[in-house]
Amino acid sequence: xxxxxxxxxxxLAFLYAEKxxxxxxxxxxxxxxxxRRQEIDWMYARDGVARFFPEQWERFRAVVxxxxxxxxxxEAYARxxxxxxxxxxxxxxxxxxxxxxxxxxxxxxxxxxxxxxxHRYRMVFARVVTHYFRHxxxxxxxxxxxxxxxxxxxxGTMVHGRLDLGxxxxxxxxxxxxxPGAELVVVDDSGHASDExxxxxxxxxxxxxxxxx
Numbered sequence: 001x002x003x004x005x006x007x008x009x010x011x012l013a014f015l016y017a018e019k020x021x022x023x024x025x026x027x028x029x030x031x032x033x034x035x036r037r038q039e040i041d042w043m044y045a046r047d048g049v050a051r052f053f054p055e056q057w058e059r060f061r062a063v064v065x066x067x068x069x070x071x072x073x074x075e076a077y078a079r080x081x082x083x084x085x086x087x088x089x090x091x092x093x094x095x096x097x098x099x100x101x102x103x104x105x106x107x108x109x110x111x112x113x114x115x116x117x118x119h120r121y122r123m124v125f126a127r128v129v130t131h132y133f134r135h136x137x138x139x140x141x142x143x144x145x146x147x148x149x150x151x152x153x154x155x156g157t158m159v160h161g162r163l164d165l166g167x168x169x170x171x172x173x174x175x176x177x178x179x180p181g182a183e184l185v186v187v188d189d190s191g192h193a194s195d196e197x198x199x200x201x202x203x204x205x206x207x208x209x210x211x212x213x
Contacts, residue, residue: 009031009033010029010030010031010032010033010034011033011034011035011137011139011144013027013029014027014029014034014144014148014151014175015139015143015144017150017151017154018144018147018148018150018151021150021151021153021154024154025154026154026155026156026210027151027154027155027156027157027182028156028157028159028203028206028207028210029156029157029158029159030158030159030160030194030199030202030203031159031160031161031164031166031167031192031194031199032158032160032167032171032172032175033167033171034142034143034144034145034171034174034175035136035137035139035143035144036139036141036142036144036145036171037136037141039167039171040074040133040136042168043100043166044072044073044074044133045073046070049103049165049166052103052165053102053103056098056099056102056103057099059095059098059099060073060095060096060098060099061073062095063077063080063091063092063095064076064077064080074130074133074134075134077092077096077126077130078130078131078134080092081093081096081123081126081127081130082127089123090119090122090123092126093119093122093123093125093126093127094112094122096122096126096129096130097112097116097122097125097126098112100166101116103165103166103192104166104191104192104193105191105192105193105196106163106190106191106193106196107193107196144175145174145175145178148175148178148179149178151179151181151182152179152181153181154181155181155182155210156179156181156182156183157182157183157184157185157206157209157210158172158175158176158182158183158184158185159185159187159199159202159203159206160172160184160185160186160187161186161187161189161190161191161192161196161198161199162186162187162188162189162190163188163189163190163191164190164191164192165191165192166191166192167192169186172184172186183206185202185206187199187202190202
């Protein structure tokens with residue numbers, strides 16, 4: 001499933017800064033998201049990122065009963081991931097993680113490698129993320145952008161890959177409009193993953209700038 005790294009890490013950073021601006025001296029945020037329903041739908045509806053990965057999308061849908069495949073896949077996966085049958089749960093977790101890995105990085109590789117090679121990690125990851133998404137991350141729609149005026153006196157840099165298919169650049173651009181004091185660095189040759197060379201360089205440069213200023 002799509003991870004808290006995307007509709008979570010950046011969103012949580014914004015939420016914390018908006019809630020406690022007196023505790024934040026600056027922000028460096030990579031792969032910007034704001035937790036809106038449209039961002040979740042982009043990952044789980046046919047007219048979203050699925051249009052770029054039709055084969056992988058069909059495999060992702062195939063785990064869900066046929067009668068539910070054109071419905072709310074987040075809700076369907078939430079049910080499968082809590083099924084009494086452990087095989088059903090694991091199949092759903094594996095399919096969800098594999099779907100995310102298909103569009104998360106521009107560098108194709110084994111979808112279930114690294115920490116995702118562990119069955120238990122995939123299960124915990126998928127269940128937590130699905131639980132958040134089915135509840136719209138417990139946010140009012142558009143909350144992060146609505147409250148961005150609180151960030152007016154907080155310097156920040158947002159780093160976003162132009163080729164980020166999981167979290168399109170539009171979210172970062174819209175955040176820039178309501179947080180004009182921030183710098184938006186667009187990395188032309190990168191997608192979403194922070195370990196892609198262009199993203200890594202830009203994030204390190206932004207962090208170094210704050211460290212020395």
